[in-house]
Amino acid sequence: MVSFGYEADRLASRAMSLQLIDAAGALLTEHAFEAPYASFQHDPAVSER
Numbered sequence: 001m002v003s004f005g006y007e008a009d010r011l012a013s014r015a016m017s018l019q020l021i022d023a024a025g026a027l028l029t030e031h032a033f034e035a036p037y038a039s040f041q042h043d044p045a046v047s048e049r
Contacts (some may be wrong), residue, residue, distance in 0.1 A: 006041040014038050 001021040008015040014035045018026040035041075 002046050004044060007038065030044045
């Protein structure tokens with residue numbers, strides 16, 4: 001499973017996070033990054049690339 005978070009460190013921040021979770025519910029990896037600007041994120045697309 002793939003999940004993501006926006007405003008990951010405080011309200012109205014550009015910080016985002018991306019998590020990969022296995023079938024048992026264990027966190028495999030988590031990545032933090034900054035978006036170009038703070039905004040509500042929805043309907044992400046996931047691909048093999």
